[in-house]
Amino acid sequence: MSVVSPIREHLVTGGKTYHDVTEDICRHVESKPTKEWKVAFSISVLVLLYGGGWVLWTWWEGLGVWGLNKTVGWAWDITNFVWWVGIGHAGTLISAILLLFRQKWRTSINRAAEAMTIFAVLCAASFILMHMGRPWLAYWALPLPNTFGSLWVNFNSPLVWDVFAISTYFSVSCLFWFIGMVPDLATIRDRATGVRKTIYGALSLGWTGGAKSWARYEDVSLILAGLSTPLVLSVHTIVSFDFATSVIPGWHTTIFPPYFVAGAIFSGFAMVQNLMLVTRVVYKLEDYITLEHISLMNKIITLTGSIVGVAYITEFFIAAYSGVEYEKYAFLNRATGPLWWSYAAMMTCNVLSPQVFWFRKMRENIVVSFVIAVVVNIGMWFERFVIIVTSLHRDYLPSSWTYFTPRMGDIGDYIFSFGFFFTCFFLFSKFLPVINMAEVKSVLKSSSEKTSEGSKVSSH
Secondary structure, three states, rough: EOOOOOOOOOOOOOOHHHHHHHHHHHHHHHHHOOHHHHHHHHHHHHHHHHHHEEEEHHHOOOOOOOOOOOOOOOOHHHHHHHHHHHHHHHHHHHHHHHHHHHHHOHHHHHHHHHHHHHHHHHHHHHHHHHHHOOHHHHHOOOOOHHHOOOOOOOOOHHHHHHHHHHHHHHHHHHHHHHHHHHHHHHHHHHHOHHHHHHHHHHHHOOOOOOOOHHHHHHHHHHHHHHHHHHHHHHHHHHEEEEEEEOOOOOOOOOOHHHHHHHHHHHHHHHHHHHHHHHHHHHHHOOOOHHHHHHHHHHHHHHHHHHHHHHHHHHHHHHHHHOOOOHHHHHHHHHHHHHHHHHHHHHHHHHHHHHHHHHHHHHHHHHHHHHHHHHHHHHHHHHHHHHHHHHHHOOOOOOOOOOOOOHHHHHHHHHHHHHHHHHHHHHHHHHHHOOHHHHHHHHHHHEEEEEHHHHHOOEEO
């Protein structure tokens, strides 16, 4: 009789060979755009144009088109900024930390996750420019020489730290993403003709596939992963300092750095899950993005969601334990004040909804996974909204208390970021390999169904 004892589910199904991997992943790059892709891309471009109109209107009229008021000086724009930075976290986490820990399951999802990081950080940066009101003077945020006048930035401000942290994160993420694509771009170059061959040839940097090239590729990947790992922790930690270094009740708390990092990973993995489930169906990549990948992603979502839930409870405990009357009121107002519905939405979406993944059937259910991932990202947006708006709309002076209501300027600028993000992602998924062929091939022998025959032990 034959006994099979796999360590875990196969990461590549369908009995794929090296040639099959190349054909399956290159097909969508080489073929003409499908009707589904054209429809999705057209919708994204229309959303981008509509939102772009609101961004131009914001810059033309000024920040008065937003729903800002005397008390709530930060609202949708900073909420969206922090949310998009959080979305961008999972890409580098999947690529860098899981590479350093030699996790084979990252290979099918890391490419799209890295691309998501870059587009999400660009979306976040757009809100910095919008918030400036005069984006043509954005260079004032940089440490300019004195010949420009007394414009030297205030290095005590966490907003300046944001500029350095996010620009560094963006640079390293771009480099990591591009270097990882070089072997795959060379594969497409060798299959292409005409102008396409020239373009992909230039992008592949003269890759030959020799032993020395692979050795250098692996060394650079490890170095960039080592640089990226502390960046994953530092970027959202520094974003949390925008709040934690203030003296506003509800903001100045030392739990913010780890709490923001866990929340960013939480929302980032949820967005990766959404994108990969769509990509899996549109490009027929079910053999590469398997139920095992989906299940593992859902486990991380459950873990980080639980960490975030503990942070919420800790905040209330510390506010009560502190003996500071204003701090107590800030948190009581969050849960029971006029904006209680946003707090309820945050708790329901972030803490309660991921708990369904304790059941294996739920973790491996495609529809449930997609819906919960969407719900998580809605909840994480509400988390940022709760932190920012409910801490501001009732301050020390009851005479200045007010209710925040967004205007179409706020909503239109947010719509712009979605249009930009999905337009970029659809262009990426069409013209570049959405799955890392080289890395999938490297784990094929140990993770494919085809090799499971070798694990059978005959006993008589």
